[in-house]
Amino acid sequence: MKKIENILLPDLGEGIETVTISEIPxxxxxxxxxxxxxxxxxxxxxxxxxxxNIEGVVKSINIKNGQEIKTGDLLITIESTKATGKNIKQTPTQQKQTQPNKTEQKETIVKTRTKPRLNNGGIYASPGVRRLARELEINLDMILGSGDKGRITKADLHGYIKAKMYAHNTKPLHFEEDIDFNQWGKIDVKKLTKVKTITGQRLSKAWKTIPHVTQFIESDVTDLEVLRKKEKTKQTNNGVKVTMMPYLMKATVSALIEHPVFNSSIQNNGTNIVYKKYYHIGVAVDTKYGLVVPVIRDVDKKNIIELSKELMDVSERARNKKLNPNELKGGTFTISNLGGIGGSFFTPIINPPEVAILGVSRIKTENNAEKQLILPLSLSYDHRVVDGAAGAAFMVFLSNILNNPQNLN
Structure with missing residues (x-):
């Protein structure tokens, strides 16, 4: 005998009066x-x-996604050919209507399986988070959860939303309301240069949207400095200034070849990673107008002297605002060298769409018998792409190259 079972929403307990349909599978x-x-x-x-609680064929679905329902509301009807289980309750009215050889309708009350979090293909999130994500059409696969067992919290979702809003906002940074600093003393107001304004926007966006991790290491560059001074002496009459920078660039490219993830970029909103087979190194140049990062192309194919000449050229033109716009594009990795100013370590901000940047500080002399020259290095990387073990391996490899500079030409 065929029976039509009406599946109703049971009492969910815990003070829950209404619920929202999230999915109908x-x-x-x-x-x-x-x-x-x-x-x-x-x-x-x-x-x-x-x-x-029964098996059968779905005859009708009486609800829809996003609908708010309450206890006792009809969910679906099922045509069943088997006897119902112990969890099915019939109302007195339905029992009176039961007749042989006719289709019988009865209401079925089912139990619920409650979870603290819904496992949706490996995604754990609270109901409020999932609801907001659905309303805003946000793919939760793109968000790394910080909660227990990787659960995506409201803070995670809000942070992602803010990052996306900022990434699509073409306006300058949002600052606090204007303050009249003159009320506390004399002031001097100067307008930011266009370079500094644009740089500030890019750096702020990078800091807000990229999960930065910075690792540090000290490298013994005693032998490298001896090598550099010899080459500097040989090039004195040629007018070529040989600094530590071209050696750092060559060593960095060797590390990038060994660890290609640092020479990559994220694509398609985080679903792809692009590994680049070319090595174009951006070099941060401090000018009176602001920070500029010209790109030296194909560093792997150039020797120390060629790189020294090119660095002299682009640095001079950068300070005189004579760089071609194309010379500021296409970098795969950036080096920011503060060695001429001082300091030990710092946290350089990644230059998108790159995934890492190397910070170089001033060489210091160790107070020991060997008088070793120690170079502090700081590596910031995008934690979405690079994990801590890879970051440490990159830094150790780079340090070893600098410790043994014989092949850096």
Whole structure:
């Protein structure tokens, strides 16, 4: 005897009066088995799956996604050819209507399976987070959860939303309301240069949207400095200034070849990673107008003297605002050298779409018998692409290259 079972929403307890339909994983005409999930609900307290207590064919679906329902509301109807289980309750009215050889209708009350978090293909998130993500059409796969077992919290979602809003906002930074500093003493107001304004916007965006990690290491460059001074002496009459920078560039390229993830970029909103087979190194140049990063192309194909000449040229033109716009594009990795100013370590900000940047500080002399020359290095990298072990391996490899500079030409 065929029976039409009406599946109703049971009392969910815990003070839950209404819930929202999050997902309906079944369709009309589909055969379902006992314990198959027929609907996924969300409340302010939990996510819940409603299972079927009988098997049969779905005759009708009486709810829709996003609908708010309450206890006793009709969810679906199922045509069943088997006797119902112990979790099915019939109302007195339905029992009186039961007649042999006719289709029988009865209401089925089912139990719920409640989870503190819904596992949606490996994604753990609270109902409120999932609801907001659905309304804003945000793919939760793109968000790294900081909660227990990788759960995506409201703070994670809000941070992602802010980052996306900032990334698409073409206006300058949002500052606090204007303050009249003159009320406390004399002041001098100067307008930021265009270079500094643009640089500030880019750096702020990079800092807000890229999860930075910075690792530090000290490298013994005693032998490298001896080598550099010899080459500097040989080039004195040629007018070529040989600094530490071209050696750092060559050593960095060797490390990039060994660890290609540092010579990559994220693409397609974080779903792809592009590994570049060319090595174009950006060099941060401090000018009176602001920070400029010209790109030296194909560093792997040039020797120390060629790089020294090119560095002299682009640095001079950068300070005189004579760089071609194309000379500021296409970098795969950036080096920021503060050695001429001083300091030990610092946290350089990544230059998108690159995934890493090397910070170089002033060489210091160790107070020992060897009088070793120690170079402090700081590597910032995008933690979405590079993990800590890879960062440490890169720094150790780079340091070893600088310790043994015989092949850096």
């Amino acid at each position: 079944i369709s009309t005409g589909q055969k379902i088995n006992k314990d198959d999930t027929i609907v996924i609900l969300e409340s302010d307290k939990a996510s819940m799956e409603i299972p079927s």
